[in-house]
Amino acid sequence: MHPLRELTLDQLRQRTSIKWREYPPDVLPLWVAEMDVRVAEPVERALTDAVSSGDVGYPHGSAYAEAYADFAADRWGWEGADSTRTSLVADVMTGIVELLDLVSEPGDPVVVNPPVYPPFYGFIEHAGRTAVDAPLGTDGRLDLEALEAAFIRAGADRRPVSYLLCNPQNPTGTVHTAGELAGVAALADTYAVRVIVDEIHAPLVAEGFVPYLSVDGTGNAFSLVSASKAWNLAGVKAALIVCGESAADDLARLPEVVGHGPSHLGSIAHTVAFREGRPWLDALLADLADNRVLLAEQLATHLPAVPWQAPPAMFLTWLDCRALGLGDDPAEAFLERGHVALNSGLPFGNGAGHVRLNYATTPEILTEAVERMGRVAAV
Secondary structure, eight states, rough: OOGGOOHHHHTTTTOOOOHHHHHHTTSOOOOOOOOOOOOOOHHHHHHHHHHTOOOOOOOOOOHHHHHHHHHHHHOOOOOOHHHHHHHESOOOOHHHHHHHHOOTTTTEEEEEOOOOOOOOHHHHHHHHHHEEOOOOOTSSSSSHHHHHHHHHTTTTTTEEEEEEEEESSSTTTTOHHHHHHHHHHEEEOOOOOOOOEOOOTGGGGOOOOGGGGTTTOOOTTTEOOOOOTTTTTSSSSOOEEEEEEGGHHHHHHHOOGGGGOOOOHHOOOHHHHHHHHHHHHHHHHHHOOOHHHHEEEEHHHOOTTOOOOOOSSSSSEEEGGGGTTTOHHHHHHHHHHHEEEEEEEGGSSSSSEEEEEESOOOHHHHHHHHHHHHHHHHO
């Protein structure tokens, strides 16, 4: 089983999702977080059966939460994902906004760690809150001193402070250690900060992932989880809020209507992914590991001036292109002159001169894309 080697470029160009329709056909799209894979067979079968039988109503029950709890126990040795302390939501970012409404008020500060997933900024603004930056260190890891300073700065006028943590970090792929997360928990306790963690990429960490809620002192925190990224299910939305024990009363205040948003087909797909999709996920992780080796070789050959670290998580990588002389937005040059679509680093915060590259594609497409990028840099 090789999920990333099953589809041809011609087959992929038949897709109607944003990755393959946003740009002209001569562009190789290595940008948005969609993978170039078929649906895992157990998930495909479950969705087909549901549609065939007319089971396309509203979601119900705790099967999704139970499947995630079993997955977390099996993969990460974490037995604390209590399915009774969960809530089904439409997707991770919708869940984050609902949680901000529970623990803060419009105008309150929300701390983030740039470079970070751009919708963090967009949804913070949409929720009427104010983003406060605590940049990652130069090594791409959490800077606890910067985080503490941001907590102090954000709470200076005594407004409640929230913190959106990305675990693992998007776009860098950094997997936070147990020690780093314990440091976060200690700071959050000291400064009365409510922590909300986006763990959507967690299943893509081959080893060493630490769920934030598994760390001591995180009882009043929340985690958002989903099978969306690991099984390529962005089009069948459903996510879970999981909370610590002392946050259960807060979660109980979540309005009942929030549960109307998730798709029943999404809930089915994500449940089956966590329950039956592990062999497919293991095959995907092997293909991603091969692609990381390939990407390293191609970058060394065609873009030797671009430093990068092979991310131990996700299928996204953060490329520092500042030495190429392509300006603050090299993604623009790669698109216009190389016909390769990448994510500009600018919306991530602290991302001038950087791009985010999605390497969850076929080896052939990945090779051709980096060759094109190399030709752009050589001009």
